[in-house]
Amino acid sequence: MAEPKQRTNNSKQGMRRMHDKVIAPALAYCEKCHEPKEMHKVCYNCGTYNGKQVIEKKQ
Numbered sequence: 001m002a003e004p005k006q007r008t009n010n011s012k013q014g015m016r017r018m019h020d021k022v023i024a025p026a027l028a029y030c031e032k033c034h035e036p037k038e039m040h041k042v043c044y045n046c047g048t049y050n051g052k053q054v055i056e057k058k059q
């Protein structure tokens with residue numbers, strides 16, 4: 001199997017790993033129930049998206 005000719009220095013290792021970070025999802029508040037929800041996603045609390053009922057919630 002091919003082996004690396006040179007050891008990756010700390011700077012290059014950091015450059016590669018800077019894209020591995022986990023970023024928090026963008027949060028918005030539901031127009032109907034004002035619960036926090038992820039942007040561009042259906043509200044998990046009331047099942048609406050953009051003011052329209054998309055998912056029927058079981059009571």
Ligand SMILES: [Zn+2]
Nearest residue numbers: 030033043046
């Ligand atoms: Zn909602």
